[in-house]
Amino acid sequence: GNSVTQMEGPVTLSEEAFLTINCTYTATGYPSLFWYVQYPGEGLQLLLKATKADDKGSNKGFEATYRKETTSFHLEKGSVQVSDSAVYFCALPGGYNKLIFGAGTRLAVHP
Amino acid sequence: NAGVTQTPKFQVLKTGQSMTLQCAQDMNHEYMSWYRQDPGMGLRLIHYSVGAGITDQGEVPNGYNVSRSTTEDFPLRLLSAAPSQTSVYFCASSNSGKTEAFFGQGTRLTVV
Numbered sequence: 001g002n003s004v005t006q007m008e009g010p011v012t013l014s015e016e017a018f019l020t021i022n023c024t025y026t027a028t029g030y031p032s033l034f035w036y037v038q039y040p041g042e043g044l045q046l047l048l049k050a051t052k053a054d055d056k057g058s059n060k061g062f063e064a065t066y067r068k069e070t071t072s073f074h075l076e077k078g079s080v081q082v083s084d085s086a087v088y089f090c091a092l093p094g095g096y097n098k099l100i101f102g103a104g105t106r107l108a109v110h111p
Numbered sequence: 112n113a114g115v116t117q118t119p120k121f122q123v124l125k126t127g128q129s130m131t132l133q134c135a136q137d138m139n140h141e142y143m144s145w146y147r148q149d150p151g152m153g154l155r156l157i158h159y160s161v162g163a164g165i166t167d168q169g170e171v172p173n174g175y176n177v178s179r180s181t182t183e184d185f186p187l188r189l190l191s192a193a194p195s196q197t198s199v200y201f202c203a204s205s206n207s208g209k210t211e212a213f214f215g216q217g218t219r220l221t222v223v
Contacts, residue, residue, distance in 0.1 A: 034211055043115075043201055043214040044154075089154075093209040098144055098169065101154045 002027045002094040006102030021075040023090035033073040036089040117215035124192040132187040134202030142205045143185040147198040192222045
């Protein structure tokens, strides 16, 4: 079945640093891929998505490119802010008509 | 622009008590689901529904019941609460099983 592997955290960065959070997947066919963000005490929010190979999803300065050659969907941001501190989840559709989530990567950005 | 609304936000139960977590969505989504989030375990699917009158079990259904009498509502019932059910519960809805899901704010449940 489909699965996703996400780099473990926590990731600690200084403000304005470059961010990469790795995500690789195993899937049948070419499903849509998603990044979700969870701010402290809140639910998960869709951050960005890509629906086919070579698509680039982007939102709030974050980007991720759907790369079928490397089965990856890494999340990047050129200059992080303190307000980006959150837990980030990579996800794709799986069985049970549900989304399969990675374990989550906690990002802490310091001034 | 409510989206997915969960109530309550916090709840403390004694072992053996029962309660219902409420979930409502206003996006006319057919798919709804319940997840629990535990430290180190990620999100695990409890039950899901693909439309009114249709429900099915997810990965961790034991101790929970659901029903779907309307498109909008998908309540989760704890029959006899146990400390192992202490968790954060999230309800989600989507257009299908292959598209993005929209999540509620969560219910933090503690069973003592």
